[in-house]
Amino acid sequence: MSVRFNVAELAGVVAKTLSSIDMRTASVLVDGKWQNVMTVIRLLCESTVEASANVEQIWGTHGPVHTDEFRIDSRVVAFTEWGALSAEFDEGRIRFAETEVELGRAVDVKVALGYVQTNYSAIWPQPGLADAGGVG
DSSP, X not given: OEEEEEHHHHHHXXXXXXXXXXXXXXXXXXXXXXXXXXXXXXXXXXXXXXXXXXXXXXXXXXXXXXXXXEEEEEEEEEGGGHHHXXXXXXXXXXXXXXXXXXXXXXXXXXXXXXEEETTGGGTSOOTTHHHHTOOO
């Protein structure tokens, strides 16, 4: 079963259980500006320290992705910064330590719709089930 919510409703309901926001953006250089290709935002229970350590481990293992024309940037912030992050999307650009990425238009993340699904583990096996060959 799944339930459809907009992001603002969901954030309001789960705000007390969330600690950080992990955002990653792939972008390409067009006419001297970094243009968004894809952005993923994960709302996490982990602290910003834990979430940042996970990102650093990935970057450490695989290396950063940054060429003259393509890059992937990441940013981990406290969930209390949700309003400020949402405002960046409203402006049509998001900022990272080394660059600013243009979204191409203003994006009202608060009204974006999505589904909360009860059987998410069908895609990612729960710990212990992967070894036993289960799917969750």
